[in-house]
């Protein structure tokens with residue numbers, strides 16, 4: 001990706017099993033990490049202007065990661081920010097069930113999609129923003145222009161693996177938080193590393209924190225020029 005392209009500061013935050021899986025094969029929408037990890041994730045989400053996640057993650061889980069801690073919400077309001085970050089779902093197809101609980105959550109919502117996907121939501125008020133970037137595939141430079149136009153300077157990417165892989169491929173993830181969970185979920189479970197994942201760069205470990213049987217890893221990513 002053109003290093004001069006302006007985009008938000010992007011931090012990805014995910015929990016994985018020891019064999020790099022994101023969820024159980026039998027319950028693909030269920031969280032695999034501890035209650036502590038939920039608090040860690042909430043802390044990260046509280047710091048950003050917007051959250052981005054893939055359509056499969058939403059289809060499986062049904063909801064967005066909404067801030068629940070009154071303390072974190074009050075802190076944002078004290079800083080003059082909106083109580084909740086904007087929740088952006090990325091879907092090329094736009095095929096999302098409007099009956100998902102996500103659409104009833106008290107949060108601001110956006111859809112990042114293609115011309116094809118946007119046509120499904122024409123005239124709908126389900127999303128506060130419907131951003132069209134690309135005809136059939138997401139054109140990321142155009143997508144980032146939409147985000148910047150909405151004043152989004154910091155973005156948390158919460159997965160899943162496909163979305164993260166597209167952003168790694170174009171060199172658009174600055175920091176990565178990985179929670180290593182004490183599980184081996186097997187090859188049928190959804191993976192953090194989808195086929196074709198390409199990452200041309202290196203990672204610097206910023207911090208490592210063991211909590212119970214989990215390990216919290218914080219990296220900064222550097223891309224080859």
Ligand SMILES: NC(=O)c1ccc[n+]([C@@H]2O[C@H](COP(=O)([O-])OP(=O)(O)OC[C@H]3O[C@@H](n4cnc5c(N)ncnc54)[C@H](OP(=O)(O)O)[C@@H]3O)[C@@H](O)[C@H]2O)c1
Nearest residue numbers: 014015028054055056057091092093159160161162163166
């Ligand atoms: N452990 C964790 O921290 C964690 C976090 C998140 C998710 N998960 C789990 O991970 C699984 C889902 O991960 P996943 O990798 O299968 O799917 P995903 O990345 O959540 O979603 C993939 C879908 O998102 C859209 N998408 C992603 N990248 C795109 C791009 N570059 N351009 C256009 N559209 C794009 C497409 O939607 P359309 O098909 O609509 O075009 C694609 O089919 C679920 O089981 C979920 O529970 C776990």
